Amino acid sequence: MRAVTCTDAKLEVVDLPSPRPARGQLLLEVLRCGICGSDLHARHHCDEVADITAEVGYDGMFRSSESVVLGHEFCGEVLESGPRTSRFRAGTRVVAFPLLRNGSAVHPTGLSTAAPGGYAEQILVEESLAFAVPNGLSTELATLTEPMAVGLHAVNRSQIGRGQVAVVIGCGPVGLAVIAMLKARGVRTVVASDFSAGRRALATACGADVVVDPAVESPFERTAGHGHIERAPELFELAVGSMEKLRRIPLVPWNRIYQAAEALGAATPKHPVIFECVGVPGVIDQLIAGAPLASRVVVVGVCMQPDRIRPVMAINKEIDLRFVLGYTPIEFHNALHLLADGKVKAAPVVTGSVGLAGVDEAFTALADPETHAKILIDPRSDATEPRPVSL
Known part of the structure; x- marks a missing residue:
């Protein structure tokens, strides 16, 4: 399969073996993959990120000398299920929480060599973390599930x-x-x-x-x-003025009123x-x-x-x-359904689309805030520079 690898900050289209799904996994054909700001950071700062994550106990983030397939915002179509994995039929469009089990460990998709990402024609995901795209939601908007879950x-x-x-x-x-x-x-x-x-x-x-x-x-x-x-003197006046008023209330002790106000959040x-x-x-x-x-x-x-x-x-x-960092599985699920129910104005975020051969140019384009916000990769496209997207 064709994929884009990042090695020593260089992005290159290469041919890689097609992945095979293990038990509990799905093989997807990547329909779209978003380019995330963290991908832009990782291209040049992956060693610093790897050092930090190692300090918190995870030693699997890729380093600049390694070759990694980036991409953790994706929507794909089920091609094949691993052994004893049958929840989704072939052809089902899904999005997936970007974590992948590889051997005895779990790795973040697109940020580890043990979990290649969506800058490719195919990708592996965990069936337990995959969600069918509901309500006829477009593939482009479904791809925004991950960044919307961050929000x-x-x-x-x-x-x-x-x-x-x-x-x-x-x-x-x-x-x-x-x-x-x-x-x-x-x-x-x-x-x-x-x-x-x-x-x-x-x-x-x-x-x-x-x-x-x-x-x-x-x-x-x-x-x-x-x-x-806005200013400390206003707070001082609030404290003195509030106590003056409370002390004037007959019959009820001032501290009980204060405690009731605190319980209701009115004292903050x-x-x-x-x-x-x-x-x-x-x-x-x-x-x-x-x-x-x-x-x-x-x-x-x-x-x-x-x-x-x-x-x-x-x-x-x-x-x-x-x-804050990331999101939970229920937030990922809820973000997808908020998109599908039309409750989130997400379409304006998508400003362009490229093929695999255009990923390097897309990274350059994203450096200009006046030009683009979110560029999606379409692995089947021949676009070598970002093209407008109409949603």
């Missing part, structure tokens, strides 16, 4: 309420997925911020209510009027939930400094370099800082 996981981990303001910093594919999932969740006010005019337009298309150019204004300026506390200052989807050094510290007091910052963007923050600033503002 869904970030929204779930944020614990945002519908009445809270969401601020999405960075409107690349990850930021767009977060915006789409926030609106699917019913969050009423989503502020999106990006320097790129093209990506701001995509943010609007994905459902953002307010779009900001941070070169012109702070996204936090557009959250005014929602009761957020109103605050936005901020999604950092850039992954560039310095951004987290900028958000801590610029955000209203008591804000929750959810870090979704992957920064490949060491970064610095000022803990004393975060402490003084009592910033809640959370880091």
Whole structure:
């Protein structure tokens, strides 16, 4: 089969043996595979990633000297089932959670030589992690299940309420997925911020209510009027003023009212939930400094370099800082069905398509935020540069 390998940061179309499904596995014909930002990072930073994952106990991430088939966002058609594996008929379109059992270990698809990815004509997946594409959902949109699951996981981990303001910093594919999932969740006010005019337009298309150019204004300026506390003196006044009012209430002890308010969440200052989807050094510290007091910052963007923050600033503002990674099988399943039910505005994310011979050119194109957001690979296409996609 034809595939694209990455070795020492070089992308090359090669011929590889067709994989054979083991027990519990499916062999798929790859219909589409998305190029993920993590693939762009892995091309040049795989050794750093491998060092980090080794520190947390997984030593199977590929290194620059190895030849790997990237690609973990894919939709395929079942060609063959492994022994004692019969849940899907041949010809069924499926998407799959990108983990593969190889021997006694499980590996991330497209990020390990033990689990070749979807930049190929064929791919192996675990039957237990495969989900049939429902409701006639197009192959292109089904391929977005994985990145949309990333957005869904970030929204779930944020614990945002519908009445809270969401601020999405960075409107690349990850930021767009977060915006789409926030609106699917019913969050009423989503502020999106990006320097790129093209990506701001995509943010609007994905459902953002307010779009900001941070070169012109702070996204936090557009959250005014929602009761957020911007400066420490406001918090001091809130504490003193609230206690003065509570002490004046007759008959009921003030502490019981306070405890009831805490139980209902009414004693916590109103605050936005901020999604950092850039992954560039310095951004987290900028958000801590610029955000209203008591804000929750959810870090979704992957920064490949060491970064610095000022803990004393975060402490003084009592910033809640959370880091997120990936998604769960149920979130993957739910993302697929949100797409199939038309509850997620995901179509604007897809901006181009190439064949295997065009993958190197697609990587170059994705470096320009004004040109592309998500490029899909069609292994049967002869396109050597990104072509427009109509969904």
